[in-house]
Amino acid sequence: MGQPIDGRAVAQKVNAETSLQVERLKVNGVVPGLAVIMVGDDPASFSYVLAKEKKAQELGFKSFIYRMPPTTTQQELLELVRSCNENAEIHGILVQSPLPVALNEHELVMAIVPEKDVDGFHPINVGLCALGAPHALRPCTPAGIVRLLQECKVSTRGKRVVIIGRSRIVGLPLAHLLLQRGEFGDATLTVCHSRTPDLGSETRRAEILISAVGQAHLVKADMVRPGAVVIDVGVNRVEDATKPRGYRIVGDIDYDAVLPVASFVTPVPGGVGPMTIAMLMANTVQACRTQTGL
Amino acid sequence: MGQPIDGRAVAQKVNAETSLQVERLKVNGVVPGLAVIMVGDDPASFSYVLAKEKKAQELGFKSFIYRMPPTTTQQELLELVRSCNENAEIHGILVQSPLPVALNEHELVMAIVPEKDVDGFHPINVGLCALGAPHALRPCTPAGIVRLLQECKVSTRGKRVVIIGRSRIVGLPLAHLLLQRGEFGDATLTVCHSRTPDLGSETRRAEILISAVGQAHLVKADMVRPGAVVIDVGVNRVEDATKPRGYRIVGDIDYDAVLPVASFVTPVPGGVGPMTIAMLMANTVQACRTQTGL
Numbered sequence: 001m002g003q004p005i006d007g008r009a010v011a012q013k014v015n016a017e018t019s020l021q022v023e024r025l026k027v028n029g030v031v032p033g034l035a036v037i038m039v040g041d042d043p044a045s046f047s048y049v050l051a052k053e054k055k056a057q058e059l060g061f062k063s064f065i066y067r068m069p070p071t072t073t074q075q076e077l078l079e080l081v082r083s084c085n086e087n088a089e090i091h092g093i094l095v096q097s098p099l100p101v102a103l104n105e106h107e108l109v110m111a112i113v114p115e116k117d118v119d120g121f122h123p124i125n126v127g128l129c130a131l132g133a134p135h136a137l138r139p140c141t142p143a144g145i146v147r148l149l150q151e152c153k154v155s156t157r158g159k160r161v162v163i164i165g166r167s168r169i170v171g172l173p174l175a176h177l178l179l180q181r182g183e184f185g186d187a188t189l190t191v192c193h194s195r196t197p198d199l200g201s202e203t204r205r206a207e208i209l210i211s212a213v214g215q216a217h218l219v220k221a222d223m224v225r226p227g228a229v230v231i232d233v234g235v236n237r238v239e240d241a242t243k244p245r246g247y248r249i250v251g252d253i254d255y256d257a258v259l260p261v262a263s264f265v266t267p268v269p270g271g272v273g274p275m276t277i278a279m280l281m282a283n284t285v286q287a288c289r290t291q292t293g294l
Numbered sequence: 295m296g297q298p299i300d301g302r303a304v305a306q307k308v309n310a311e312t313s314l315q316v317e318r319l320k321v322n323g324v325v326p327g328l329a330v331i332m333v334g335d336d337p338a339s340f341s342y343v344l345a346k347e348k349k350a351q352e353l354g355f356k357s358f359i360y361r362m363p364p365t366t367t368q369q370e371l372l373e374l375v376r377s378c379n380e381n382a383e384i385h386g387i388l389v390q391s392p393l394p395v396a397l398n399e400h401e402l403v404m405a406i407v408p409e410k411d412v413d414g415f416h417p418i419n420v421g422l423c424a425l426g427a428p429h430a431l432r433p434c435t436p437a438g439i440v441r442l443l444q445e446c447k448v449s450t451r452g453k454r455v456v457i458i459g460r461s462r463i464v465g466l467p468l469a470h471l472l473l474q475r476g477e478f479g480d481a482t483l484t485v486c487h488s489r490t491p492d493l494g495s496e497t498r499r500a501e502i503l504i505s506a507v508g509q510a511h512l513v514k515a516d517m518v519r520p521g522a523v524v525i526d527v528g529v530n531r532v533e534d535a536t537k538p539r540g541y542r543i544v545g546d547i548d549y550d551a552v553l554p555v556a557s558f559v560t561p562v563p564g565g566v567g568p569m570t571i572a573m574l575m576a577n578t579v580q581a582c583r584t585q586t587g588l
Binding site (some may be wrong): 016036072107122123124125126127128130133157158166168172175176179186188189190194195197198275 | 400415416418419420421422424425427451452460462466469470474480482483485486487489490491498533
């Protein structure tokens with residue numbers, strides 16, 4: 001029988017470390033500042049932004065939340081990004097996805113000065129991360145997954161690791177991290193995706209299996225190697241009439257069926273999710289320290 | 295029985311395309327310019343630089359070769375890179391590896407303006423390439439390998455592709471290209487390396503196998519799946535008393551043994567090697583067109 005990985009507990013530990021660093025910075029008269037730009041009124045984005053704002057305040061950051069109307073133009077957003085770039089009180093900037101379709105997200109991310117790009121989405125940070133530059137800002141979800149593995153003492157060195165999904169937010173940058181040298185790198189790494197004809201034949205070989213595609217219960221028990229460590233990045237709504245909102249949140253992994261086969265599994269919610277915000281806060285403090293030299 | 299892939303013939307075809315583009319640029323009064331910076335007197339580097347110079351001149355480029363003494367300082371090189379950045383006659387700049395150990399290659403590559411980085415080694419180009427940006431300057435050897443597959447009509451879509459090696463020059467950027475969407479992307483991709491405990495168990499699954507580690511005859515016939523396409527990026531010297539120089543050049547693949555098992559194999563020399571220089575020249579013309587808007 002496998003064990004659940006308690007992402008909330010690890011996130012708390014990361015947040016406690018961040019909090020300690022914030023105190024040290026404050027002694028030096030510096031308060032880390034995080035700017036979040038959101039456009040329109042997507043309810044999921046709204047609640048993500050709220051969660052980021054709450055956590056930032058809880059940790060003693062200065063929080064700058066820009067909730068822009070859906071009619072905001074690309075030019076207005078570029079100017080907002082530029083003013084955040086120039087604002088010395090802001091050390092981290094992120095643009096909440098998704099944006100209204102008329103807007104060019106790539107251009108906005110490119111406009112963020114790389115040292116304030118706490119999401120790690122700017123191409124130069126993607127490149128630095130791929131090249132293993134020691135102080136690159138690492139995308140939050142992949143960094144959170146590596147931290148979970150560290151806390152569970154699951155080394156990836158020489159292990160067969162299979163990632164399902166090749167997104168710029170999770171799959172691709174996670175591949176970069178797991179190919180670096182080190183005890184939590186050095187993986188023999190396979191990336192699968194929608195074009196992989198026989199997914200099970202790949203996943204069954206995985207000593208560590210990570211799914212990040214957003215397909216409810218894609219990974220069944222018979223797709224998991226006995227004893228594997230299984231990390232679930234999926235956040236999917238499935239109808240559930242017994243719930244007040246009419247749906248519940250499940251991952252990409254068929255958790256109840258997979259837990260008995262695996263050695264460790266992250267639940268959804270309460271696994272990778274809390275780590276993403278914790279790593280965003282850690283990245284903001286890292287960015288603040290780099291920018292202030294403290 | 296497998297077929298050799300004639301890299302020299304494909305390189306000639308690429309060079310003919312480049313030559314045509316050079317003619318069109320000249321009609322508009324523009325001559326593509328390529329600057330190559332080499333430091334010290336490593337004989338292999340010397341012959342690589344010579345080959346690049348020859349090809350550039352053959353194709354009608356303006357060629358700027360900077361052969362710097364081994365005592366050149368980092369500061370002097372940074373100033374040289376900056377003067378190349380500012381020189382409107384130069385559209386492509388590369389720093390030949392390896393540099394004397396006292397020099398910081400990463401810093402020099404970072405100093406090249408990204409649009410002149412025809413090796414595709416600048417972190418921003420690595421990132422753009424990873425993200426599938428349509429006009430990114432792609433590293434030459436990976437781009438050459440994709441072109442060889444295209445010429446042989448070997449689609450990688452949905453195929454199990456195994457890359458041995460994760461270098462910033464070949465393995466990593468090749469992984470980026472093969473994970474993009476498209477007929478010559480969309481691979482189910484595995485990256486192996488020195489920390490992979492049982493290399494054969496990975497390579498035997500490969501429908502397309504690419505070795506880029508620099509270990510003579512690492513890949514034996516029993517490590518190759520029957521009918522696989524095998525691409526050899528290795529360039530290794532092995533002692534050979536029958537040769538005038540006392541050595542011969544072999545690849546990572548045990549060519550004579552693997553050819554009967556595979557469907558296609560690139561020989562060494564005459565496979566991937568000629569493609570690298572051809573793609574460098576193609577990148578320089580691409581950079582020239584981007585910079586001049588022609």
